[in-house]
Amino acid sequence: MTKKIWVFDTTLRDGEQVPGAKLNLYEKLEVAQQLRKLQVDIIEAGFPSSSAGDFQAVKEIAKKVGNTDDVVITALARAVKADIDSVYNSVKYAERPLIHIVLGTSDIHVEKKFGKSKNQILDIGVGAVKYAKTLLPDVQYSTEDASRSDFEYLWATIEAVVKAGATIINVPDTVGYAEPEEFGELIYKINHRLKNLNDKVLLSVHCHNDLGMATANTLAAIKNGADKVECTINGIGERAGNAALEEVAMAINTRSSIYKAYTNINTKEIMNTSRLVSSFMGLDVQVNKAITGDNAFAHSSGIHQDGLLKSRDAYEIISPVEVGLDDMELVLTARSGRHAVKHALEKLGFNQLTETQFEGIFEAFLELADAKKEVYNHDLYVIVENYYTQHNSQKEDLTNYRGHFYELMDLQVISNTTFPSASVSMKKGDQILKSSAVGSGPIDALYSAITDISDLEMKLIEYNISSVSRGKEALGKVKIQVEYRGEKYMAKATDTDIMKASALAYINAVNSIVVDHLLPVE
Structure with a gap:
């Protein structure tokens, strides 16, 4: 049996916390529209109490993107009345609005950040949820720094806010401290108790990438009962970033038999979304990044190219078409082998070359590739024409490609x-x-x-x-x-x-x- 995993995108809130990545109203609306095309379930549109501009952006997204019932619009609030009011007054224009409240549960947050007792913090959280429920029926409660919290206190908080009316419980690995085995065990224990307490409440996770394990921790949580995942496009976010939406979605899609789950994500919109976010935020995607990096589906090694041309699954577990790219890209470089170059020439119509002709053309290709790094199709035309001209080996009315x-x-x-x-x-x-x-x-x-x-x-x-x-x-x-x-x-x-x-x-x-x-x- 497979279950649906809800995808909560926080690119416009957590992702925008990256220094220098601030978006204007127009850009936020464009990204939100694209996220709806991507078919995320929930868009966290911002932190409206942080500024008048962010409040206005969340409000416009609620009106113009949240005007249908296929996407939930939310925004972040601290566990204080003014923040909750700000979220409500900005998201209430959406067809499906949600209030998201966050409050720490670890000893570090309770004692050092807030300077209060655990009971005081728990009471503040319960009061915040009760107040939010007077405004909207759907309330998410995030137990900040959950992965470093005392488990019994963490559970006491979850139990109390669920009884107060929270409809989603979010368990963040706020500083990327967890590792997959222990995070999976934490989610398993919470899920077991939560389903016995109220099986209508969704269990969510929000993982950061400080130790490079955000995606792994998120997937471990899914295997152990999580119903919802919080992610960002390209994995952007505070410090080292968040779990990358595209990585989580494609892992579930590619290994569905392992995770026994699916998402509603329209994977063919992944690259369009990635490029839009990267362009607007001025944040380049590392070339070797999984799924959305320039080299994720590019093959330049002669060994890999030869294997791919013989059988796609030799070196390719995801078709680039699935994520919105053109078909397989064989990048012609000095490392490309004869098979790849011959394949490229045949695609251009040069499929009657003798062995001697091909070897001469391949030698010229390697010489150009050493100088130019990457060889394009138009370069191959010129190489072929030069070879024919030098060897007088083709009919006289040969097309003047170079011209x-x-x-x-x-x-x-x-x-x-x-x-x-x-x-x-x-x-x-x-x-x-x-x-x-x-x-x-x-x-x-x-x-x-x-x-x-x-x-x-x-x-x-x-x-x-x-x-x-x-x-x-x-x-x-x-x-x-x-x-x-x-x-x-x-x-x-x-x-x-x-x-x-x-x-x-x-x-x-x-x-x-x-x-x-x-x-x-x-």
């Missing part, structure tokens, strides 16, 4: 506060093409000039810069995503000159579009 691709010759970018501009010189076959443009900033001007030369109606969706080395001669990597005729294209480039890297990445995207839409077929 359709763009190459950067030179650029000049002027950055200032009043008139940012850029001039670009590019080569297309034997033509030298030039353009200049102004923009809202230097990158906008640069990309406008390149777009003018290519004459393609491209839309820049994502632009990211990161450093891949240290020191004065540091290499900067630019990663972009563009849209053309409804299709999205990712491209990257690396250079010590970040403007040059930006131009090269954009031109790589242009050439990818040429391959898909504008290259003549023989």
Whole structure:
């Protein structure tokens, strides 16, 4: 028998506590709309008593995102009347509002943070729940720092607030102190008692990642009776972050026979949600992060690529399509083997190559890969054409592939506060093409000039810069995503000159579009 696991997303509350990740009202609404598409069960929209702006954001989300009965809208309150009123007055516009109250239960919190006795804290919690129940029928109570609490006191608190009317009990590993075996045992003991006390009350967990075990602890809790999990997109959050929603959801989805559970998450919206949150919050996702990292479904090792081409399940337990990506990505680098390069060439239509021809082309590929790091499809066309030209080994009317691709010759970018501009010189076959443009900033001007030369109606969706080395001669990597005729294209480039890297990445995207839409077929 499988049971539904409720997914509570706290990206807009706990996730927004990351320094520098503050969102404005428009951005919060956009993220909340996307979370609804992702089909989370509960959105924690903020901490309304913290500021007038956060109160307004929660209120707008309740009105515009919580206006249907397919998602619950909540916000956080401390166990004080003013906070509870603030939550109520902001979430009450939702079809399904919920008040979330938090109060510590560990000795460290009770004695050192609050300076009160355990009985006093317990009474405060009960009073808060009773007051909240006069406002709304659904109240969640979080026993902050539960994993470091005395168990019998923790249970006494849970029992008291359930009797006071709490409909969800949340057990946080607030500082990421727990490990899976002990956290699973804690949840098992609480679940056993809670189901005997009131089997209508949901048991929830909220795990932090200070020791890198947030997802593992969350999954251990599910195996031991948890009904609900609290997560964030990309695992963002206070300090080292929270359990990553995408990791928990895909673990349940992939290993459902182990967890005997399911979620309502629309997994095909995972990447869209990840990229939106990353872009708005300015927080890059580490490239090797599970599920949402750039390399999570990219294969560059020749051994892995060979195995994947023979059987997908050799090195792939999740199809990238399941999380909203295109199909398997074989990244062509100097580590790619013959099988992967031959596969890429065949996909481009070069499936009649002799062994001698392929070996010559593969040698040229390795030489370019050593210099360029990553080889694109348009590079393969040029490699093939160069080989044919040098060996006079193909028919005379061979398509001039090189004549359709763009190459950067030179650029000049002027950055200032009043008139940012850029001039670009590019080569297309034997033509030298030039353009200049102004923009809202230097990158906008640069990309406008390149777009003018290519004459393609491209839309820049994502632009990211990161450093891949240290020191004065540091290499900067630019990663972009563009849209053309409804299709999205990712491209990257690396250079010590970040403007040059930006131009090269954009031109790589242009050439990818040429391959898909504008290259003549023989």
